[in-house]
Amino acid sequence: MSDKPIYVTEPYLPPLEEFIPYLEQIWESKRLTNNGPFHKQLEDALCEYLGVEHLALFANGTIALVTALQTLRISGEVITTPYSFVATAHSLVWNNIKPVFVDIDPETCNLDPDKIEAAITPQTTAILPVHCYGNPCAVERIEQIADTYGLKVIYDAAHAFGVGYKGESLLKHGDLSVLSFHATKVFNTFEGGAIVCPDAKTKQRVDYLKNFGFADEVTVTATGINGKMNEFQAALGLLQLKHVDKAIERRKEIDARYRQALCDVKGITLLSQQNGTVGNYAYFPIFVEDDYPTSRDELYGKMKAAGVYGRRYFYPLISDMPMYRGLPSAADYNLKSARQAAEQVICLPIYPGLGDEQIDAVALFIAGAHQ
Ligand SMILES: *Cc1c(COP(=O)(O)O)cnc(C)c1O
Numbered sequence: 001m002s003d004k005p006i007y008v009t010e011p012y013l014p015p016l017e018e019f020i021p022y023l024e025q026i027w028e029s030k031r032l033t034n035n036g037p038f039h040k041q042l043e044d045a046l047c048e049y050l051g052v053e054h055l056a057l058f059a060n061g062t063i064a065l066v067t068a069l070q071t072l073r074i075s076g077e078v079i080t081t082p083y084s085f086v087a088t089a090h091s092l093v094w095n096n097i098k099p100v101f102v103d104i105d106p107e108t109c110n111l112d113p114d115k116i117e118a119a120i121t122p123q124t125t126a127i128l129p130v131h132c133y134g135n136p137c138a139v140e141r142i143e144q145i146a147d148t149y150g151l152k153v154i155y156d157a158a159h160a161f162g163v164g165y166k167g168e169s170l171l172k173h174g175d176l177s178v179l180s181f182h183a184t185k186v187f188n189t190f191e192g193g194a195i196v197c198p199d200a201k202t203k204q205r206v207d208y209l210k211n212f213g214f215a216d217e218v219t220v221t222a223t224g225i226n227g228k229m230n231e232f233q234a235a236l237g238l239l240q241l242k243h244v245d246k247a248i249e250r251r252k253e254i255d256a257r258y259r260q261a262l263c264d265v266k267g268i269t270l271l272s273q274q275n276g277t278v279g280n281y282a283y284f285p286i287f288v289e290d291d292y293p294t295s296r297d298e299l300y301g302k303m304k305a306a307g308v309y310g311r312r313y314f315y316p317l318i319s320d321m322p323m324y325r326g327l328p329s330a331a332d333y334n335l336k337s338a339r340q341a342a343e344q345v346i347c348l349p350i351y352p353g354l355g356d357e358q359i360d361a362v363a364l365f366i367a368g369a370h371q
Helices: 016-029 037-050 061-071 087-093 139-149 200-209 231-262 296-305 332-344 356-369
Strands: 054-058 077-080 098-101 124-128 152-156 176-180 193-197 214-216 268-270 284-288 345-348
Touching: 016 037, 016 231, 037 054, 037 231, 054 061, 054 200, 054 231, 061 087, 061 152, 061 176, 061 193, 061 200, 077 087, 087 098, 087 124, 098 332, 124 139, 139 152, 193 200, 231 268, 231 284, 231 356, 284 332, 296 345, 296 356, 332 345
Parallel strands: 077 098, 077 124, 124 152, 152 176
Antiparallel strands: 054 193, 176 193, 268 284, 284 345
16 A cells, blocks of 8 residues: 555654754763753753643653652552553552552543442552543542542553643643653653652652662662663753644644544544543554454454554553463453453554555555455
């Protein structure tokens, strides 16, 4: 269908010449890492862009997740979703915490708030939901449950860069929110991440923890890790930020074009954006139902053969992976909606560099031209 393969995403890179002045500054100052000038500037710029008060940069999103759990001293059991990238559950296990999987709401692919309470035990200390595909979780319901049972809430907001909800940043919800700036995400610093904190005191603890626990030259306050973002990443982030609105705008057009072309295709369902959301159009999932002419995997295979590399985000479920499948909460009957989504989903290519002809070709292929 296309001369060149079309991948699910293509990292966004700014024009190279725009990055040179940043590099020259790093070479001149020889400040490479450890809270350098670009690091400080990017923290401030991101707070302003995202509409949050405090944020701590990280080398990647996974270290940020692991550190977020350390920050709030989470232990015992944590309620989370099986329908995510493995790092969500792995971050719990790295903290010696037992993940307890709860099913998703098929309308949003996020944790089903109606099913959370039944999974709470005396060992439960927190909820780790994911704003899957950048769609907001049921944040009010989750907050209410957390307050009732005295639980912390840490959002894996790796998909939710720049998402607005009811007039403010979605990242303001929960005790902490964790972002990823990995190459495949809406905003990237090659690798990178951040923890959004509610107050300066919490950010202070996060800053200690990401720097081995150092409070000053001779004082180590905690068994911290090395999670620091370096100056190269921070400089790139500053430059990327200048382009991100344009990039999200193009994603929005692509989303609309796919929707237009696919909304009436028999056997294909789409997720709809919830009221009150300003989206970032990070992903475009389609769900291949039983009344589509082929199975999901057949369609996936045919697309691949035609040079269109969709991805089955998220298949397999985290709870089906060898290190999790023995958990009682990983049982099949507990996760019916998650399993159905995992068996039906294909995420279509969406990234700023995708052309209209490519979008139309992908949509036409799915609409039946391949049969
Ligand atoms: C990308 C991602 C992560 C991990 O982020 P990295 O920056 O790649 O470490 C965690 N959770 C989810 C849901 C992700 O999509």
